[in-house]
Amino acid sequence: MKLIAIAALALLANATQAQIGQIDLSPAQAGRIHAERDPAAIRALPKDLKLVKPGTLTVAITAAVPPASTYATDAKTIVGSDADQAHQLAEALGLQLDLVSVAWPDWPLGLASGKYDAVISNVGVTEERKLKFDFSTYRLGLHGFFVRKDSPIQSIKEPKDIAGLRIITSSGTIQERILLEWNKLNVAAGRKPAELLYFDDIVAAKLALESGRADAHFNPYGPLAYLAAKEGKTRAVGTVNAGWPLKADVAVATRKGSGLAAALTVATNTLIHNGKYAQTLARWGISEEAVSQAETNPPGLPKF
Structure with a gap:
């Protein structure tokens, strides 16, 4: 399965330059790659998991810079590679998605206080952040x-x-x-x-x-x-x-000890293995940022 995913990334990377000029910024997002329910990821959810809204994954995102996140042509729908990631993770876990727009500096307090279940907004893994949050990687920094x-x-x-x-x-x-x-x-x-x-x-x-x-x-x-x-x-x-001379990946941030990170990692790895992850990155022109495997709380950028 890993060989299939790597081959898909190589093929799709060649199409990046041609596709990015035709990126779909419509609110409908007809070309979004959807995920199927992932039984393994659902089993990884803790039985006592408390979501902000029952049956819904509430995700904070900063609609700031394409292609990761921006507003669609209706000036209110959030689209981009991070938005697609949020949709796919919710679908894999059998949940509805509530995508909440936040200012980037506000996400740590909002997540820690329980306003969101997760943050998907180009957040890099650092050792300092790991003291307060759990992380599930999904993109190279x-x-x-x-x-x-x-x-x-x-x-x-x-x-x-x-x-x-x-x-x-x-x-x-x-x-x-x-x-x-x-x-x-x-x-x-x-x-x-x-x-x-x-x-x-x-x-x-x-x-x-x-x-x-x-x-x-x-x-x-x-x-x-x-x-x-x-x-x-x-x-x-x-x-x-970004972590040079070390490595620092971009990850979904969740509350420390909530148990959600492990399920998100399983779901992301399923998307990597079935090729939908590669298709999504290629759709937004960032195939070069693909990870070969999602990880939960890997070593992060140390405090310099």
Whole structure:
């Protein structure tokens, strides 16, 4: 089954660029990949599980940046790869879904206080967060290097590749930490450090890259891949895991000790093995972020 899933990912990744430009942002979402009831996942639910609403999985999500989450053309329906994940998990567990829009900084308090059963909103696993929440992984936490389509740069995958470049990133972020660490390694090796250019607005960052005021843009992979495929003005030249030099995956967050995480992990692995997981990621143009297996509470990003 794992070989089937890997083959499906490889085939679907080739179609990513063609599909993403035609992404369906309609509220109907006719192309959404649906899950079937998963007996194994349902058996993994604790018998004393208390949901916010009986028979319903209440999931918090931040409709902020496509392709993970955004609003449909009706300006009220939440769509995206994270929204699809929420629908599939509810279906696998035989539950209705109540998708609740929240501001990203508000999810920890809302989840801890029992307002939601789970959070699916590009949340990375960290050791600090694991003290308060349980996690079920479903996507790699990737950051990507993107350049102008006509750039001579073909690959950025390690510290020496950024020496002397002007790189756009966001201040106070994981991606900034990675670049600063790479600069330290380059200086120690006698290479020129990269010049970091800080932009909080993706439109301003896009214009700076396209006008030649920067050599590369380094931020979370999904939004930049979506923009590149949609507009055709930039291209990816490398990815780095958010946990570099370690690994940090994106996960569904649930209340600590609720027992829900184990069932979500079983359901996600069923979707991986039957190929529906791969189809969903390809539908939103992020096949590169696929995990080969979902895990419950894996090692997370340590506190630096």
